[in-house]
Amino acid sequence: MASNESGGRTFAAEAVARLYSGEMTEAEERNIESWLQADPRHRAYYQEMLDVWDTAGNVGGSTGQETRGLRFGNRFLLGVAASLLALTALPLLMFYTSGPGSELRRYETGVGEIREVDLVDGSNVTLNTNTQILVDISETERRIILDHGEAFFDIAKDLSRPLTVSAGDRVITVLGTSFNVNWDGRDVTVAVIEGQVAVQAEGAEQMAAEHLIRLNNAGGGLPGSTALQHGVVLEAGDVAQISRTAEPVIEAISGNTDRYQSWRFGYIRFDDERLSAVIKELNRYSSTRLSVGSPDIANMKVSGVFRTSDIDNTISGLELIFPIKVLDRGDHMLIVSASDR
Amino acid sequence: MGAGDKVVPISLLAGKECQRFLLQIVNEHETAIKRFLRLRLANEADREDIVQEVFMRLCRMENLSDKLSLGAERTRAFLFMTAANLIRDLRRRETSRQHSAHEPIDEDGTADQAPSIEDRLQSREMLEIVRKAIETLKPSCRQAFEMSRFECMSYRDIADQMGISVSMVEKHITNALVVVRRAVDDNSDQDGASDGK
Numbered sequence: 074m075a076s077n078e079s080g081g082r083t084f085a086a087e088a089v090a091r092l093y094s095g096e097m098t099e100a101e102e103r104n105i106e107s108w109l110q111a112d113p114r115h116r117a118y119y120q121e122m123l124d125v126w127d128t129a130g131n132v133g134g135s136t137g138q139e140t141r142g143l144r145f146g147n148r149f150l151l152g153v154a155a156s157l158l159a160l161t162a163l164p165l166l167m168f169y170t171s172g173p174g175s176e177l178r179r180y181e182t183g184v185g186e187i188r189e190v191d192l193v194d195g196s197n198v199t200l201n202t203n204t205q206i207l208v209d210i211s212e213t214e215r216r217i218i219l220d221h222g223e224a225f226f227d228i229a230k231d232l233s234r235p236l237t238v239s240a241g242d243r244v245i246t247v248l249g250t251s252f253n254v255n256w257d258g259r260d261v262t263v264a265v266i267e268g269q270v271a272v273q274a275e276g277a278e279q280m281a282a283e284h285l286i287r288l289n290n291a292g293g294g295l296p297g298s299t300a301l302q303h304g305v306v307l308e309a310g311d312v313a314q315i316s317r318t319a320e321p322v323i324e325a326i327s328g329n330t331d332r333y334q335s336w337r338f339g340y341i342r343f344d345d346e347r348l349s350a351v352i353k354e355l356n357r358y359s360s361t362r363l364s365v366g367s368p369d370i371a372n373m374k375v376s377g378v379f380r381t382s383d384i385d386n387t388i389s390g391l392e393l394i395f396p397i398k399v400l401d402r403g404d405h406m407l408i409v410s411a412s413d414r
Numbered sequence: 415m416g417a418g419d420k421v422v423p424i425s426l427l428a429g430k431e432c433q434r435f436l437l438q439i440v441n442e443h444e445t446a447i448k449r450f451l452r453l454r455l456a457n458e459a460d461r462e463d464i465v466q467e468v469f470m471r472l473c474r475m476e477n478l479s480d481k482l483s484l485g486a487e488r489t490r491a492f493l494f495m496t497a498a499n500l501i502r503d504l505r506r507r508e509t510s511r512q513h514s515a516h517e518p519i520d521e522d523g524t525a526d527q528a529p530s531i532e533d534r535l536q537s538r539e540m541l542e543i544v545r546k547a548i549e550t551l552k553p554s555c556r557q558a559f560e561m562s563r564f565e566c567m568s569y570r571d572i573a574d575q576m577g578i579s580v581s582m583v584e585k586h587i588t589n590a591l592v593v594v595r596r597a598v599d600d601n602s603d604q605d606g607a608s609d610g611k
Contacts, residue, residue, distance in 0.1 A: 082592060082595055082596075083588070083592055085591075086587075086588045086589075086591035086592045086595070087584075087588045088453075089587075089588075089591060090584045090585075090587035090588040090591065091584060092450060092453050092454065093494070093498065093562070093569075093587070094569050094580070094584055095446060095450065095490050095491060095493075095494040095568070095569075096446075096580075097446070097449055097450065097453075099449070102449050102452070102453065105453060106453075121595065122591055122595060123454065125544070125591055125594050125595050125598065126563070126591065127502060127505055128540065128541065128544050129544055129548065129559070129563040129590075129591075129594060130502060130563045130564070131541060132541055132544050132545045132548065132563070132564070179440070
């Protein structure tokens, strides 16, 4: 019993010491959890050790004082002072007050997941597979950051509060409209389903918003894809691909916007596209990695509609239609020509 | 929004750059902070409040970029320290609430129950016992423990300062906790207090 108690206390002390290292792993957490559940006394040992930890912190003279503001420890502040000398050229982050009632929220989806989110301003956003957005809506501003992935935006119209979507260093400004944005880390692709959308490099949002308001007041009497300094205004039916180059190149493609929003309904459509492009797209929806074995089949043209919820079956289906076969290579699936052995 | 949402609502004063930065930090450290809180606080609502408050305080920091440029390890140490301090404040509030609610009323004979170690630890005498126990620790063990508990230093900083490894710091802390815990029992026995064991 005595050795039991002493062993239990030692384990509890180790657990608490480890806990405050900030380095605890998932396996360690599981180990501690199962130890706690194994015996009610274990929980008591553990709780007592936490109390000892807390009490010891009160011995050191700061008793009775609530934590005020931030306490980066002394060591930390010394470190900061030292680094300030070395890093004066570091760009400073500007903090500014968001409007009243601002609340920042983050939404994300895993691979293969699709999720619809209602925002406080009445707008609605649908996240495609493997996507993350950050939303900051206040009484005066509406800002969304597309950190990665693809989202369909159905934005409630509000002339007094233009909404911006940032993707990389591009900013999309709207008053109220629906559009799709895909940000793969290299290119931003914007497809406008309805209304008008201004796209430019970061920093000219205000100008874009004013431009959109003028267009809105003109009652649509102006021609489409109007010139805008440092950017372009897209109209319903337009698709723009913005390549990440030193000077942003905005290539407006008049296209089939359905192609850019069908994922919301669980399918993707390809019209005469290279197999390599199709595979790249399919890979977004499944944890199974697909790769194309040889250049001749990579260039093969593919048309068709694929269900995003069932990519693995879709791939096997390809074998029936095209002269290819799919080989299971353990960590990935390799697509080769059917004539390969 | 349904349960299980991985949403961190943060009312904050922040520009877009900060938000991106923040997002990166949240992504990097959220799991570790939540794990820490799970093992530290039984109440889920308390845990969520603290996660939110930790990141909110981070947002309010001046010269955040400078501080964060010191690296992920220091950022994490800061987040942990903030969480630890918030837990300490929470416990203090709970304790003072319990004291003011229980002691004067003394209904149903609750005051007759054996005091929990937590209650005993709150007393002035107990602080004295803990202080004395810390003084009995071996010098390096005592130094590590005091740096951690009195100066809120991270293990990494303690290790660097003392010229020992982080795992050695952990061993010192473990050892100190065991010694102090034993001292609490020993002194209770001397006082003749029946602690219900």
